[in-house]
Amino acid sequence: MSTGSMWDAHNMTDLIRDLLRAVPPEAKYGTGRPFLMTYQIAIEFTRLNPVVAAALAHTTGGEGEGPYALTTYIARWLPDRITRGATDIEMRFLSPQDLINLQFNDGGTVRTATTNQAGWNSTMFRLVGTTP
Numbered sequence: 001m002s003t004g005s006m007w008d009a010h011n012m013t014d015l016i017r018d019l020l021r022a023v024p025p026e027a028k029y030g031t032g033r034p035f036l037m038t039y040q041i042a043i044e045f046t047r048l049n050p051v052v053a054a055a056l057a058h059t060t061g062g063e064g065e066g067p068y069a070l071t072t073y074i075a076r077w078l079p080d081r082i083t084r085g086a087t088d089i090e091m092r093f094l095s096p097q098d099l100i101n102l103q104f105n106d107g108g109t110v111r112t113a114t115t116n117q118a119g120w121n122s123t124m125f126r127l128v129g130t131t132p
Helices: 003-009 012-021 038-048 050-056 070-083
Strands: 089-094 103-106 109-112 122-127
Touching (some): 003 012, 003 050, 012 038, 012 050, 012 070, 012 089, 012 122, 038 070, 038 103, 070 089
Antiparallel strands (some): 103 109
């Protein structure tokens, strides 16, 4: 089974959409929901869907965890699904300019992003709109 079809077999777009839907809209400025970085999505996805996460990747992701992590999988395939019609999910990039590191708390485990260390933009996603 190809990687793309694994995404579809596990309904990844819908599972990520549900995860992004749980992020409340920003109330003070009315700018919609905040963006989540791929690492935040992978951490929360693994917490909510541990069986699916384990079927797709051997690790959540972060420094020293290799290129086959869930972070890499999501960063590769979610933009593809947005292009194919998941237009309710918005993607943006965070520049690595002047960033030293990005760290995320995964239930007490610190995960350090490697995208900025490699000089790459980090992907961020949000569900468009403010309705629940």
